[in-house]
Amino acid sequence: MFAKPIPGRTTAAREGDAVVLLIGMRINHFWAVHQWFPVMLSMFRMLAELARDPGRGLLGRVLLTASPRTYYVVQYWESKEKLYAYASEVGLLHHKVWGAVNRKEKAGKLHAHVGLWHETYVAPEGAYESIYFDMPEFGLGAASGVVPVERRGRYAKDRFAHRSVGNSAP
Template sequence: MFAKPLPGRTTAAAEGDVVVLLIGMRINRFRAVHQWLPVVLSMPRMLRELARDKSRGLLGHVLLTASPRTYYVVQYWESKEKLYAYAAAPDMLHHKAWSIINRKERESKLHGHVGLWHESYIVPEGSYEAIYFDMPPFGLAAATGALPLERRGRRAADRFAHRSSAAEPTAQ
């Protein structure tokens, strides 16, 4: 099912800091299907696991293809602490997948067949902004909700200047 575009200009409803994880893989040897296919299949399983339990902290994600060899996911998280907790939880798929990858690496079975990478960013409130024009919720807006642009400001500088009520100082 395809999401309908939201008419006009919208922005992401994100509040506070945003944690962004870019994670992906590169197929180095197409013929080594038995080495890279399990890696390809593990990410959708982890995303489904996280979708079933919103308390784990994944707000949303976008699956992307950079080339026929390179695939990655942009993930938006509530906090770095929740990202770390998921990555280290022994009962979650990520921990199991990394155990298998580490074992294969020690046995020299993965070398050269598949490349893995990730980058993590903590983006402080006031250091991000977004605009979407006649788009369904996408990226950060799909993860946090979409708002009419006027709620955060028509100019990028206005949206960068937005502060959530939680971040505003309280009067005493």
């Protein structure tokens, strides 16, 4: 099912900091399906776990591929504190998976068939902006909703200034 485009120009309705996590994997050896496929499944299982409990702080996500070997998820979070809490909470899938990875690494049984990576960015309010033109809600706009661009400014410099330090005008 395809989302219907929103006519005209919109911008993300996000208020406050924007927390973005890029997390992914690289298949180093395609033939080692028994190594990389469980990693891929784990990511989908973690996303499903987060979707079942919106209070954990995941606002939205976009699944992407950078190459036939590299797959990743752009995740938008309410706060870095909620991201950290999910990552470290005993009993949740991320904690279990990383525990298994760490045990394999210590035992010398971790093979380089699949690479793992993540990058986390916290963009303070006033340090990010967005524009979507004849697009369905996407990215930060899908995670936080969108507003007509006129509410934040037609130009990028205006959208940056909308919530910059010292400017609390709606």
